[in-house]
Every structure is written in C-alpha cells, then in structure tokens.
Amino acid sequence: GAVVSQHPSWVICKSGTSVKIECRSLDFQATTMFWYRQFPKQSLMLMATSNEGSKATYEQGVEKDKFLINHASLTLSTLTVTSAHPEDSSFYICSAGTRETQYFGPGTRLLVL
C-alpha cells in the first residue's frame, strides 16, 4: 500500500510554545490530506481537511487559529499547534489517499508540559 510518513514521531514541549508536525505522502501525490487527533482508547477524531493550494477546512469545534494547517505541495502538509497547552497533549495522525482508500501516517505523540 501507499506510504505516508510523519515527523516527528514524538515531541515534548513546554506550555506556550508552538510545535510543527509534518505529513508526507512518499510515493503518491495527495491533493487532500486529513489531520486527526486520538485520545487514549478512543477512536479517531477528524480535525481538518488539508487542501493543496487552498485553505484548510476545519471541523466544528476545532480552532483554526490554534491548529494551523499548511498544504504546501502535493506531498506535504504541516500541522502547527500554536501556543500549546497541556490539554493539547494527544496523538496526532495524518492520512492521505483517495475516496476509496486512505492511508495513515504512523502518528505523532505530543506531550505538553
């Protein structure tokens, strides 16, 4: 199957700092990527749809000024958690693909102290 990578795989930061997470599709071009958040023992929660060359579409309740998304190219989308706080600590996962199949990255674990 297609390969989606994420970097970093885990990050620890101090409260108030910003953290950038990269999502790359390694062997295909993705005009659309998705960002999810997952809390322990819970299912995936879609945060936003990242569109190449245009603004991201955010799900209801997700602060777009807090979670900045930039889809700079057909193979790269970035999620920046601005002024992170402990409640932002979570597992962030991106996906890319087609309507029929979506491939997920390995996830990024964020811990805000």
Place this chain on the structure above:
Amino acid sequence: QKEVEQDPGPLSVPEGAIVSLNCTYSNSAFQYFMWYRQYSRKGPELLMYTYSSGNKEDGRFTAQVDKSSKYISLFIRDSQPSDSATYLCALGMDSSYKLIFGSGTRLLVRP
C-alpha cells in the same frame, strides 16, 4: 444516533478461532467500506477496502458488506496473537473524501 456503530469490546478469543467484527451504519449514501487495524501507539493500517455488497477475501481476512441491511463485517480466520489490536471500520461516500469511523473494537487473541 451515531452514523456508524461498532461494539468497542474487548473481544477475547483463543488462538485459532474465527473472529467476527461488525459495524452498522445509518446513511445509505455510504459507498466505500474499509477496515483498519491499529496497534497501540501506532497509526491505523489499511487491511481491506471494498465498495460493493458481497464478500472480498485477502488471505485470512474476509470483508463482507450488506448494503440492504447497512451492515459490514470483517472475519479473521485462524486468528493469531499478533492479530491482537483495535479494529476500526471506516465508511466513505462519493460526495466527500472524509471518512466516518466506528469507535473501534479491541481484539485480544490468547495464545
């Protein structure tokens, strides 16, 4: 009512058993059906995908879709301890790239 319902489990079975995992959905507009496996602290891995009613087989895995009953299943034959994970169903439709996920079923295969 949730768009997709999935029993969270946990489901505990002995090694070698046949496992049946299920999801029900309410919106007949769903046309694409996927099953993902997620190990702890890892991203979901695509196991099976289909877009028509009927069965699709891949090795020990069989995905079954019944659009008339709005019911999908994943069968695992000869289950192994390495199959212990959370299994998520995901549904999509033509009008959007967004997937709707079930809550996931935690499976434990005992040696």
